[in-house]
Amino acid sequence: MLFELRDVCLARGGRAVLDAxxxxxxxxxxAIVGPSGSGKSTLLRLLNRLADPxxxxxxxxxxxxxxxxxxxxxxxxxxxxxxxxxxxxxxESNLRYAAGLAGVEPDPAHHxxxxxxxxxxxxxxxxxxxxxxxxxAMLARALAQGPRVLLLDEPTSALDPGARxxxxxxxxxxxxxxxxxxxxxxxxxEQARRLGDWVVRLEAGRVTGCGPLERVLA
Amino acid sequence: MIVAAAASIxxxxxxxxxxxxxxxxxxxxxxxxxxxxxxxxxxAAVRSLIQLTAIGYAIQVIFDADTIWLVLVLLAxxxxxxxxxxxxxxxxxxxxxxxxxxxxxxxxxxxxxxVVALGIFDPTPRYLVPVGGxxxxxxxTAAAVALNRLGDEMADSRxxxxxxxxxxxxxxxxxxxxxxxxxxxxMITLVDSTKTTGLIFFPxxxxxxxxxxxxxxxxxxxxxxxxxxxxxxxAIAALVATxxxxxxxxxxxxxxxxxxx
Numbered sequence: 001m002l003f004e005l006r007d008v009c010l011a012r013g014g015r016a017v018l019d020a021x022x023x024x025x026x027x028x029x030x031a032i033v034g035p036s037g038s039g040k041s042t043l044l045r046l047l048n049r050l051a052d053p054x055x056x057x058x059x060x061x062x063x064x065x066x067x068x069x070x071x072x073x074x075x076x077x078x079x080x081x082x083x084x085x086x087x088x089x090x091x092e093s094n095l096r097y098a099a100g101l102a103g104v105e106p107d108p109a110h111h112x113x114x115x116x117x118x119x120x121x122x123x124x125x126x127x128x129x130x131x132x133x134x135x136x137a138m139l140a141r142a143l144a145q146g147p148r149v150l151l152l153d154e155p156t157s158a159l160d161p162g163a164r165x166x167x168x169x170x171x172x173x174x175x176x177x178x179x180x181x182x183x184x185x186x187x188x189x190e191q192a193r194r195l196g197d198w199v200v201r202l203e204a205g206r207v208t209g210c211g212p213l214e215r216v217l218a
Numbered sequence: 219m220i221v222a223a224a225a226s227i228x229x230x231x232x233x234x235x236x237x238x239x240x241x242x243x244x245x246x247x248x249x250x251x252x253x254x255x256x257x258x259x260x261x262a263a264v265r266s267l268i269q270l271t272a273i274g275y276a277i278q279v280i281f282d283a284d285t286i287w288l289v290l291v292l293l294a295x296x297x298x299x300x301x302x303x304x305x306x307x308x309x310x311x312x313x314x315x316x317x318x319x320x321x322x323x324x325x326x327x328x329x330x331x332x333v334v335a336l337g338i339f340d341p342t343p344r345y346l347v348p349v350g351g352x353x354x355x356x357x358x359t360a361a362a363v364a365l366n367r368l369g370d371e372m373a374d375s376r377x378x379x380x381x382x383x384x385x386x387x388x389x390x391x392x393x394x395x396x397x398x399x400x401x402x403x404x405m406i407t408l409v410d411s412t413k414t415t416g417l418i419f420f421p422x423x424x425x426x427x428x429x430x431x432x433x434x435x436x437x438x439x440x441x442x443x444x445x446x447x448x449x450x451x452x453a454i455a456a457l458v459a460t461x462x463x464x465x466x467x468x469x470x471x472x473x474x475x476x477x478x479x
Contacts, residue, residue, distance in 0.1 A: 012476060050384060050473055070471045075386035085381035088395070101386045138381070145385065 001059070002027045002149065002181055003047055008056035010042060017042045018053070019205040029175060029182045031196030033189055033217070039205040040185040041082065044151050047183060048077040075102040078147035082154040082185075084134030091129070091137045092122035095144040102145035114177070115140035116170040132163035139170070143178075150174075152184045156191070168194055189217055227430050238263065280343045289343050293330075293350045297322045300358035307362040308463070310369025312475070317462035318361055325357035325455035326350060329447050338443055349447065352423075356408060356448045357455035364404025364456040365463055371396040372467050373477065380474050389468035397464050404456030412445050421445065 003025040010018040018039045025047075032040045045051045046058055049070045058065040060077070086094050092108045099106035109119040115136045121129075129137060135155060142150060155171070156164035172195065174180060186192055192199055192213070199216040201209035209216040241263045248255040280288045301318035308314040330350055339345035372379070375396050382392035415421055423444050427437035467475055 048384065049471060050380060052471060052473070070473070071386045071388065073386075074384055079384040081377065081381050081384065083377055085378040087378070087382065098385050101391075141385070 001025065002030075002061065003065075003183075004057075004059040005043075005046075006057045006059075008043075008046065008053045008058060010039075010046070010051065010053050012042075017205055018046075021056070021202075021205070021207050023200045023207050023210045025183060025200065026198055027181050028197045029184070029195055030198040030200060031192030031213075032183065032185045032200045032202060033192045034187065034202035036187060037204075038202040040187075040202055041153050043200075043202065044079065044153050044183065044185050047149075047151055048074045048079050050074075050079065075145050076147055077149040077151060078142040078145055079151040080135075080138050080142050080153065080155060082157060084131060084138050084158075086126040086134060086137060086141070089126065090122065091117075091124050091126060091140070094126065094137065094141050095122075098141045099144045104144075104146050106144060108140075108144070111140045111144045112137075114143050114170075114174060116166060131158045132160075132167075135159065135163075135167065136170070139167075143174075147180065149181045149183065152182060154185055154187065157187075164191075171195055193217060277343075277347055280347060284343060286341065286343070286346075289346045289350070292347060293326055293354065296351060296354045297326060300354050304358050304362035304365065308365035308369055310373060311365050311463050312466040314365055314463055314466075317459050317466075318365070320462060321361050321455045321458035322354055322357050324458050325361075325451040326354050328454055329353050329451040332450070333443070333447055349444070352444060353447060353451040357451045360404040360408065360452040361455040361459035363407065364400045364460050367403040368396065368400035368460055368463060371399055372464070376474060383472060383474065389465065389472050393464045393467065397460050400460045400464075401456050404460070405452055408448060408452045412449060415441075415445060 001024045005021050005023050005025075008018055008021040009016065021039070021043065032043060034040050042051065046053060047060075047065075049065065049068065052066065060068060060073070065073070087097060091112070095108045095111055096106045108122045112119055112121055117133070117136050117140060121133070121137065124133075126134065126137065135158065139152075139155070152171070156167050159167065168191070171182065171184075175182060182195070184192070184195055186195075196213050199209065199211065199213050200207060201216055241259060245256045245259045247253070248259060276292065280292060297319065300322050301315055304318050304322075305314050308318070311317075330346060330353060333339050333349065334341045334346075339349060372393070379392045379396065383389070411419070411421075421441050421444075424437045424441040427440060428434065469475060
């Protein structure tokens with residue numbers, strides 16, 4: 001298994017956000033589905049240690065996640081947040097920054113192409129991009145680190161249907177072209193059907209289904 | 219080495235009382251325009267009267283005793299009250315008191331140590347008390363402004379900071395643009411007022427010396443020394459306060475703490 005969660009609990013402001021969550025996430029494409037406020041984004045943040053559970057265990061590739069050095073883990077398990085949050089400057093400077101953190105050679109044109117952006121975007125100021133373009137630039141920035149796992153938090157929630165379809169096509173192409181696992185958070189079961197092979201369903205911080213797509217979202 | 223001039227002026231209580239007419243004017247403006255500051259103006263006038271009178275007596279005692287230890291006690295009290303006051307402006311910064319205490323202490327110790335070591339002032343109460351008061355007061359303002367901005371910016375930039383942490387950046391790397399803006403906020407007021415000094419306003423020391431009958435050249439030179447000293451102290455205070463305080467927003471695992479967590 002890629003990730004395994006056992007009895008994971010996490011509370012914020014006295015409210016249980018994740019309540020005894022146990023789930024397995026295999027290599028491949030997994031969709032975490034559930035309504036707003038069900039704890040999906042929090043679960044995703046646990047997977048690259050942007051947060052740690054109050055109780056319970058999380059494993060990554062068979063080892064305790066809590067013993068992984070957070071910075072190295074985040075360069076391998078890259079999270080793209082729900083809302084674009086690029087650094088000031090150009091798209092290329094963001095890509096170079098990310099590549100520099102991971103200690104890999106930057107290749108902006110290649111990573112922009114993978115994220116479905118024209119190489120001409122490299123010189124664009126991030127402040128002048130549309131939300132959809134920023135979302136793609138965030139994806140390109142994550143890919144610039146050469147991650148083994150991509151964690152995507154509602155990557156199309158701020159987009160119109162046309163831009164959503166384009167991002168979904170990009171993600172499908174990424175899966176074909178790169179040996180990369182994807183864990184995708186979505187409130188839309190149809191998107192989970194289009195992009196996932198495996199599904200973890202959350203409701204009010206509890207797992208109500210975990211397994212192959214056809215079984216959980218039948 | 220600066221040598222104290224014998225010149226001094228006598229100010230009677232009646233003259234101080236007469237200047238209260240300007241306080242009444244300020245209160246009248248507030249009342250007329252419904253700014254709702256009359257009570258604050260009255261409190262400010264009374265507090266300044268009591269506090270300055272008390273510190274005047276305290277300084278007299280310290281001057282008479284002529285011992286460095288009493289000076290150090292007075293400066294330590296100033297640092298403590300300065301840090302407590304600045305903390306009120308830095309409510310969004312968790313654990314702000316410790317960085318403030320350290321930053322004000324360092325700003326005071328470093329700048330006073332340097333002006334003594336460079337032979338600018340004698341290490342005597344007559345110089346260390348007034349200069350120390352100015353240094354710590356300005357350092358307090360700079361640190362308070364910087365941490366106030368840091369708290370606001372950290373709240374506004376949470377998404378960007380966490381997105382940067384998600385790339386494997388350290389807390390320092392992720393917070394650096396925010397810390398830089400906070401540092402700049404703390405320093406910019408004094409830098410700007412130093413740029414315009416002599417053109418748009420006359421600073422207090424120079425005015426005081428001129429009123430006391432000092433030679434304008436001496437007044438200008440002393441004012442320049444103090445302005446440059448204050449620039450140094452403000453830079454140290456803002457740098458140390460922001461450099462220590464931003465860490466309180468993060469866990470040891472380089473995670474952004476929850477706002478009330």
